[in-house]
Amino acid sequence: MTEEQEAIRQETRKVLKRFSKQRGNLVPILQQVQAQLGYIPLEAMVEVAEFLKIPEMDVYSVVTFYNQFRLNPPGKHSVRVCLGTACHMKGGYIVLDAWKRRLGIDQGETTPDHEFDLDTVACVGCCTMAPVTVVDNEAEGKTSPTRVDGILLSYQLEKDKEGKETK
Numbered sequence: 001m002t003e004e005q006e007a008i009r010q011e012t013r014k015v016l017k018r019f020s021k022q023r024g025n026l027v028p029i030l031q032q033v034q035a036q037l038g039y040i041p042l043e044a045m046v047e048v049a050e051f052l053k054i055p056e057m058d059v060y061s062v063v064t065f066y067n068q069f070r071l072n073p074p075g076k077h078s079v080r081v082c083l084g085t086a087c088h089m090k091g092g093y094i095v096l097d098a099w100k101r102r103l104g105i106d107q108g109e110t111t112p113d114h115e116f117d118l119d120t121v122a123c124v125g126c127c128t129m130a131p132v133t134v135v136d137n138e139a140e141g142k143t144s145p146t147r148v149d150g151i152l153l154s155y156q157l158e159k160d161k162e163g164k165e166t167k
């Protein structure tokens, strides 16, 4: 077992101390694990299954059933494409495809450099700006594929600037 896997197991055990061994606690436990680690790693699922004395497959099924749970570690920046009704009507799926292509990942995944994670959300309450993408809690309106390029460019420039300042 790697150091990282051992650290995940230890963090998960800390969360488990707050719960009794009842199967009904599965979802609240997973929510707390995610709050602690930012996602639900496989090692955490194994710990939870052992704790509740249930098959690992049952834990995995719950994690993959609810889209509140992430199977991948969060990126430095979160990208959430709104697919609520208004955004859907104004091309939300085209925007999602643009993000997927530009980042080279699918929804629910994180870029290999851990800079961005991509997912979808339901209405975020600013339908007049549809289609909307929320990047790091900032709502970006009228997110055409060209706008996606612009947003990514601004993050790249910011990263380049940070790199120069730390040299």
Ligand code: FES
Pocket: 082, 083, 084, 085, 086, 087, 088, 122, 123, 124, 125, 126, 127, 128, 130, 132
């Ligand atoms: S549907 Fe996207 S903000 Fe309302």
